[in-house]
Amino acid sequence: MDSNRGTRTALIVGAGVAGLTAGIALARRGWRVDIAEVGPSGATSGWGLCLTGPSLRALDELGLADACLVEGYGMSVITHVDGQGEPAGQVRLERLIGAERPALVGIARPVLHRILHAEAERCGVVVHHSLSVEAVAQEGDMVHVVLSDGAVRQVTLLVGADGIRSSTRSLLGLGLETTPEPEYHGQMVWRALVPRPLWATGIHQFAGTVHTAGLVPISGSQAYVFLTENDGERGALAESELSPRLRQLLEDFPGRVEEIRPLVSVSDSVVRRPVQTSFLEGAWNRGNCVVIGDAAHAPAPQMASGAALAIEDGLVLAQELGDRQSVEAGLAAFADRRTRRCRTLVDTSVAIVGLEQAGRHREAWPLVDACHRLMAESV
Numbered sequence: 493m494d495s496n497r498g499t500r501t502a503l504i505v506g507a508g509v510a511g512l513t514a515g516i517a518l519a520r521r522g523w524r525v526d527i528a529e530v531g532p533s534g535a536t537s538g539w540g541l542c543l544t545g546p547s548l549r550a551l552d553e554l555g556l557a558d559a560c561l562v563e564g565y566g567m568s569v570i571t572h573v574d575g576q577g578e579p580a581g582q583v584r585l586e587r588l589i590g591a592e593r594p595a596l597v598g599i600a601r602p603v604l605h606r607i608l609h610a611e612a613e614r615c616g617v618v619v620h621h622s623l624s625v626e627a628v629a630q631e632g633d634m635v636h637v638v639l640s641d642g643a644v645r646q647v648t649l650l651v652g653a654d655g656i657r658s659s660t661r662s663l664l665g666l667g668l669e670t671t672p673e674p675e676y677h678g679q680m681v682w683r684a685l686v687p688r689p690l691w692a693t694g695i696h697q698f699a700g701t702v703h704t705a706g707l708v709p710i711s712g713s714q715a716y717v718f719l720t721e722n723d724g725e726r727g728a729l730a731e732s733e734l735s736p737r738l739r740q741l742l743e744d745f746p747g748r749v750e751e752i753r754p755l756v757s758v759s760d761s762v763v764r765r766p767v768q769t770s771f772l773e774g775a776w777n778r779g780n781c782v783v784i785g786d787a788a789h790a791p792a793p794q795m796a797s798g799a800a801l802a803i804e805d806g807l808v809l810a811q812e813l814g815d816r817q818s819v820e821a822g823l824a825a826f827a828d829r830r831t832r833r834c835r836t837l838v839d840t841s842v843a844i845v846g847l848e849q850a851g852r853h854r855e856a857w858p859l860v861d862a863c864h865r866l867m868a869e870s871v
């Protein structure tokens with residue numbers, strides 16, 4: 493990680509979706525990129541992700557959509573099921589990467605991370621595990637960074653891609669006055685990996701009397717069940733309580749969910765997380781340092797679009813920095829291009845949370861569809 497004034501150098505904090513895709517996009521444009529990831533190697537949590545059309549389109553620009561489609565499960569239809577267990581309509585999603593390829597893909601997170609890591613490595617990006625950033629200062633056109641192993645580095649660009657609780661954002665003093673802590677919306681979201689039922693060839697979304705649930709295939713053999721629990725106690729549950737509690741919550745749903753419920757007993761991964769959002773008001777950069785992904789804008793998971801925004805960020809960041817002499821000007825242009833889209837998504841996801849909590853599920857569906865249409869527009 494030595495500095496080299498002849499080459500443009502970037503240090504990215506966080507090897508999540510945003511950090512890895514930004515690393516790949518920058519490296520392809522000639523930047524020398526290191527990533528400091530606080531977690532140990534191979535520590536990605538095991539639940540599944542739904543990568544919507546815009547994610548696939550952005551991955552396709554990186555040449556990685558087909559790898560995700562091969563390892564994940566491609567789909568084009570969302571089936572809504574009402575509180576009586578009856579089909580209440582189907583949404584055919586726009587195929588953004590061509591009529592011959594699916595509209596979206598379900599994929600296990602560790603699989604997506606393996607694909608991104610392999611590509612980052614191929615592009616020469618070096619990922620340093622169990623490493624973080626402790627102090628940052630800009631002098632002239634270089635950023636001086638003190639790392640958690642005591643080393644001091646000089647880079648042209650520092651990117652904070654360290655998630656919703658970004659410590660880079662705090663180190664840079666971004667949004668201190670304007671942006672509150674991530675907002676908890678009184679919902680808990682569940683994910684459980686289960687064997688894929690044969691009928692599940694697309695996404696199913698079930699409206700219950702109190703909660704919402706669904707099923708997303710992530711490979712030929714696996715799917716994940718999701719459930720959004722209204723007024724869930726925020727405190728952590730013991731590992732042994734997770735599966736029985738999720739099965740109990742699924743009792744609220746008639747129809748096909750009755751088939752899914754027993755599958756939760758054989759799940760080797762049940763997770764429960766608070767539904768939180770945040771949006772960084774004001775500047776996203778300070779000098780040559782910027783935050784991207786959830787560190788700048790974290791929607792509620794209902795829209796399944798946080799990863800899409802994170803991947804797009806990586807692409808747009810590299811584009812806007814392009815051959816510009818001034819990194820700072822590139823970062824300002826990046827934020828200009830991203831703010832409206834990201835804010836709309838975060839705000840819509842919050843509105844959906846409110847409707848779900850009021851039991852007005854049907855009113856939430858058009859919002860979801862409108863937001864998918866907005867996201868389908870080019871970046």
Ligand SMILES: Cc1cc2nc3c(=O)[nH]c(=O)nc-3n(C[C@H](O)[C@H](O)[C@H](O)COP(=O)(O)OP(=O)(O)OC[C@H]3O[C@@H](n4cnc5c(N)ncnc54)[C@H](O)[C@@H]3O)c2cc1C
Nearest residue numbers: 506508509510530541542624654655785786796797798799
């Ligand atoms: C339950 C749940 C389900 C979701 N489902 C979907 C979905 O289906 N589809 C979708 O598109 N989105 C989904 N999302 C949102 C999506 O996961 C996020 O928007 C996306 O992961 C953001 O990527 P990121 O790289 O910005 O942040 P993260 O994925 O949070 O990655 C941040 C990385 O930074 C590292 N890090 C943190 N602090 C430091 C530090 N100080 N130093 C170094 N490294 C650090 C972390 O270890 C991590 O590797 C879901 C979110 C949740 C909570």
